[in-house]
């Protein structure tokens with residue numbers, strides 16, 4: 001398909017050449033990743049059209065052309081595709097039908113096929129295995145129907161993976177949602193039986209983790225590939241808490257991680273940006289956890305730490321422009337600000353900004369629910385340890401006084417693993 005095929009509009013730029021500033025870039029999904037993409041694209045002189053099915057989506061506020069409509073709205077689809085020259089996503093769990101329809105009208109980068117490969121854990125693992133990517137032992141599981149059938153399926157699957165293990169829903173999971181830990185012994189957790197009775201899942205061996213790593217990789221339509229420095233990620237309650245870039249790992253580990261990420265992104269045929277999440281085991285093995293066909297939370301630190309950031313790189317890749325140099329200028333760190341921080345009232349922004357070098361990013365979300373990503377803090381420093389200490393100090397300052405509203409009980413600061 002060529003740009004504009006199936007519609008009567010003339011694309012601003014021929015499909016064979018780069019899509020130049022002045023063109024309109026479409027984004028499906030309205031979260032903070034789309035918002036930061038829109039900011040980067042507009043800085044480069046593009047217009048941005050964002051389509052979200054949520055009224056208060058953070059990216060809509062940053063768009064030239066916001067569309068708030070259900071993803072199956074045919075009139076919205078026609079207007080959206082008529083307005084854009086190319087389309088990307090900031091969220092992978094979009095209806096396949098929508099992705100295919102958009103692709104009929106304009107280039108979709110990554111393609112509907114590449115996105116589909118990452119929407120379902122079973123499909124994703126099969127695709128990764130086909131590329132020779134190392135994975136923790138796993139088994140696909142069909143929806144069992146009843147708790148009794150689920151117990152029998154878990155019995156058979158754990159005979160392959162061993163225990164402990166992690167049961168994950170096959171579709172629409174992120175940040176540890178839809179996951180149940182299977183302990184080393186004892187009865188099957190009721191939550192696991194309920195999960196597997198209701199939907200297809202995958203069972204994964206529990207990995208004895210030394211560290212979690214991620215690599216954001218950009219790939220342009222002509223096949224040029226550039227990888228950001230490997231990031232080191234620490235989670236709290238299954239949600240990313242702290243990223244340090246470059247990861248504090250031996251050079252050979254970083255080299256292997258980057259090579260693996262490049263192989264995966266190229267093998268999946270991604271055009272645009274993707275992130276490969278990796279487990280580093282205590283034995284020094286690297287296993288692919290999952291792939292996100294879009295910018296990644298761990299890549300936020302590239303805004304301060306790298307010569308080009310992940311959002312500008314996404315713009316460049318999606319538009320077929322030369323990719324920027326992703327090298328780190330200085331070591332950096334990023335910590336997420338979850339809605340829990342609002343528990344004691346509005347966080348003390350001036351206190352965090354008083355920490356020299358701390359950069360505050362807020363996503364413009366109205367409601368601060370526990371666990372919701374509201375923003376992040378980043379910093380660069382002379383080394384990774386100092387950058388991590390700086391962002392954690394700035395975050396601690398947000399609640400030290402109990403919040404500006406002066407509530408009696410300060411919100412707990414999510415614990416860092418650093």
Ligand code: AMP
Nearest residue numbers: 166174175176204205206207235238289
């Ligand atoms: P996911 O949504 O699959 O990325 O999982 C969220 C987080 O749960 C990961 O970043 C890990 O911290 C943890 N996790 C997921 N799968 C495993 C596993 N097989 N072994 C150990 N920890 C895991």
